[in-house]
Amino acid sequence: MKEDGAREKTMVQDLTEGSIPKLLLRFALPLLAANALQAVYNLVDMVVVGQHIGGAGMSAVSIGGDLLHLITFIAMGFSSAGQVLIARDVGAGRMDRVKKTIGNLFFFLFGAALVIAAACLIFRERLLKLVNTPDGSFAYTMDYFVTCSCGLVFIYGYNCVSAILRGMGDSKRPFVFIGIAAVLNTVLDVLFVIPCGMGPFGAALATVIGQGTSFALSIVYLYRRREMFHFDFRPESFRPDAHTMGRLVGLGIPMSIQSMSVNLSKTVLMSWINSEGMIYSALAGIYNKTGMMFGIVSNSFTTAGSSMIGQNLGAGRNERVPKILGVVLSIGMGMATVFSVLLLLFQLPFYEIFTTDEAVLAEVSILTVPIILNLYGGATRSGGFALINGTGRSKLNLFVAIFDGMISRIGIAALLYFTFKMGALGCWYGDALAGFMPIVIGGLFFLSGKWKTPSPGRKEE
Secondary structure, eight states, X not given: OOHHHHTTOTTOOOOSSSOHHHHHHHHHHHHHHHHHHHHHHHHHHHHHHHHHTOHHHHHHHHHHHHHHHHHTHHHHXXXXXXXXXXXXXXXXXXXXXXXXXXXXXXXXXXXXXXXXXXXXXXXXXXXXXXXXXXXXXXXXXXXXXXXXXXXXXXHHHHHHHHHHXXXXXXXXXXXXXXXXXXXXXXXXXXXXXXXXXXXXXXXHHHHHHHHHXXXXXXXXXXXXXXXTXXXXXXXXXXXXXXXXXXXXXXXXXXXXXXXHHHHHHHXXXXXXXXXXXXXXXXXXXXXXXXXXXXXXXXXXXXXXXXXXXXXXXXTTOGGGHHHHHHHHHHHHHHHHHXXXXXXXXXXXXXXXXXXXXXXXXXXXXXXXXXXXXXXXXXXXXXXXXXXXXXXXXXXXXXXXXXXXXXXXXXXXXXXXXIISOOTHHHHHHHHHHHTTHHHHHHHHHHHHTGGGSOOGGGSOO
């Protein structure tokens, strides 16, 4: 890392020196804990509603949650892009660019959140019908989705703040903020759903309050330390800059398409599954939530690996990249194996966490093999995306987004669903098998050696 910026980086963690496993774990574990808490408070909605309302409530939370994930694609894509750009410029000591990236990231994501939230409220009924929401859970789903849409700005805002901190090598503060949200959401979930009898609406309201509190506290934290991370929060600092916005959009659009395509393909699969009835809709919720639970491992090490690769490439430390990827993949595969063994040993107790509905539990065993495949797919995709995202290759990111998110996932699922008549099970197998595509593409990219050469975004202007 450049000496001219070293004295200034009081909030920056140097990821270019020292033991790679130790640095990766030190950076990833707070991310893992934060994502675990985020998964828990999403899971709490389904568990509390499923235990006290049954299959209709589970269906509502499943469908509403999947739609919510779909509409956060811009937050996920642009926050990841902002994190990579910040990490890269931190590694190169270009703190003037970091300041501009932060301002432009705030401007773009808040504007996008307001537009998307308004569109969701206007077209809410059409969206629910588009995904074949069962009649028995339609009203519940509407309550859940509309309430969560109203809190979309908090989700976008939290992702923005987290990207800024993680790009600078700080993964501990996001954990604290999401921890507060998780505790608050869990307490309010139980209060609103059980004694207050507010159903899925209460679960969604608890989530929005938790997210809003987390975001407000994170903004206060950044403002009080604004000099330490080189952003003054003056109105002119949020003004769009053509060059900076170009860098952000150039990387953010492919990453957003990547997020959107995966979520959109899952929504297509969800609509096929929902057409088979409320039982399979509830099963889909269990499959998706289980995938989300392991996704916390995959996403945490993808994020940590991306930041480490970004900083090391910015500092010219190319020789550390293969070691970073090896550690990411080893940890992911090890954890997938542990989770798989535990699932095989304790299937019924695990599924009973979600519901005691006998009709759902009678069919739930069909999920086990697809879930295990999904675990290993998530473990390998963390390595593929850590390399692709960390190098800032926007065109490759776009290709992976389209191929992984749309062509392979929908294509495999459609083949199994329609041609082989596997029904909902075919959708789950298709989703799980598509999860291995990023490591195939990322592996070929690594073997080509092209990751060593600067991408357009890494060239000095």
